[in-house]
Amino acid sequence: MNTNPSAPVTLSVKNIQKSFGDHHVLKGISLDAKEGDVISILGASGSGKSTFLRCLNLLETPDDGSVSLAGEELKMKRRRDGRQQPADRRQVDRIRSQLGMVFQSFNLWSHMTVLDNLIEGPLRVLKRNRAEAVEEAEMLLAKVGMADKRGHYPAHLSGGQQQRVAIARALAMHPKVMLFDEPTSALDPELVGEVLRVMRSLADEGRTMLVVTHEMGFARHVSNRVMFLHEGRVDLDGTSQEVFGEQKSERFRQFVSSHQDRAAH
Numbered sequence: 001m002n003t004n005p006s007a008p009v010t011l012s013v014k015n016i017q018k019s020f021g022d023h024h025v026l027k028g029i030s031l032d033a034k035e036g037d038v039i040s041i042l043g044a045s046g047s048g049k050s051t052f053l054r055c056l057n058l059l060e061t062p063d064d065g066s067v068s069l070a071g072e073e074l075k076m077k078r079r080r081d082g083r084q085q086p087a088d089r090r091q092v093d094r095i096r097s098q099l100g101m102v103f104q105s106f107n108l109w110s111h112m113t114v115l116d117n118l119i120e121g122p123l124r125v126l127k128r129n130r131a132e133a134v135e136e137a138e139m140l141l142a143k144v145g146m147a148d149k150r151g152h153y154p155a156h157l158s159g160g161q162q163q164r165v166a167i168a169r170a171l172a173m174h175p176k177v178m179l180f181d182e183p184t185s186a187l188d189p190e191l192v193g194e195v196l197r198v199m200r201s202l203a204d205e206g207r208t209m210l211v212v213t214h215e216m217g218f219a220r221h222v223s224n225r226v227m228f229l230h231e232g233r234v235d236l237d238g239t240s241q242e243v244f245g246e247q248k249s250e251r252f253r254q255f256v257s258s259h260q261d262r263a264a265h
Helices: 049-056 089-097 114-124 130-143 159-171 189-205 216-221 240-244 250-264
Strands: 009-020 023-034 038-043 064-069 076-078 084-086 099-102 177-181 209-212 225-230 233-238
Touching: 009 049, 023 049, 023 064, 023 233, 038 049, 038 216, 049 064, 049 177, 049 209, 084 089, 089 099, 099 159, 114 130, 114 159, 130 159, 159 177, 159 189, 189 209, 189 216, 216 240, 225 240, 225 250, 233 240, 233 250
Parallel strands: 038 209, 038 225, 099 177, 177 209
Antiparallel strands: 009 023, 009 064, 076 084, 225 233
16 A cells, blocks of 8 residues: 555546436546555445446546546547547557456456466467466466466356456456456455455555445555545545544545444344
8 A cells, every 4th residue: 555645646537527328427537546556436326436447447438538547648539529539449458458457246257267267368468478377377366365266167156256366367467557346246245355355465565456345444444545426526535544534524424324334234
């Protein structure tokens, strides 16, 4: 986790706007993530959290705004309707490969073994040597506690095991930033801890991470920064101590209270 205020900015996002039809989902969100930052993005359902994350690697194309990774800005051009579209698909593919995305639904390739899931990207996108890719994949599987499952297929794994494999697969691409979209929300409660432990270890290593989550303990104790979105805007943004401290908004108080109530049942 970053404690260095002079750390370089890895991901810079300015004024991201996104609408679906008449529904204005994102209303000008900006964020600078420095190297080693762990930023938790909180908000009620429908506040725009997941859409924002998907705009960062162009799984959704923002209607306006800019995204820069390690100083390189994604090139966009205007369509006739005034909205943006990528100007260079090869640049999109290259930058996307440097943003490791972990989805709530795991998104592993079901027809591939755990090991093959990890080496597919390095072989095809990074053009790695197969022996090197396999060696690194086995190291990453050991790191997330899944070394003994290398020959298994996803269907034979629990949800928590699949998510740990998904994290290892994202790491195999040597991403500059890890993006987590509610990585524990599809898991049974008893499996949440094993995934959060892996994420905490990545934070301890100094990985730059943006985490859309409802896990208040992770946001409070692992993140060095918290953003709270409300109806497509940034309602609060600060250190975890600031955001969870006494100066929080009434909306945020209600949000935290509702999640504590849910955790208690």
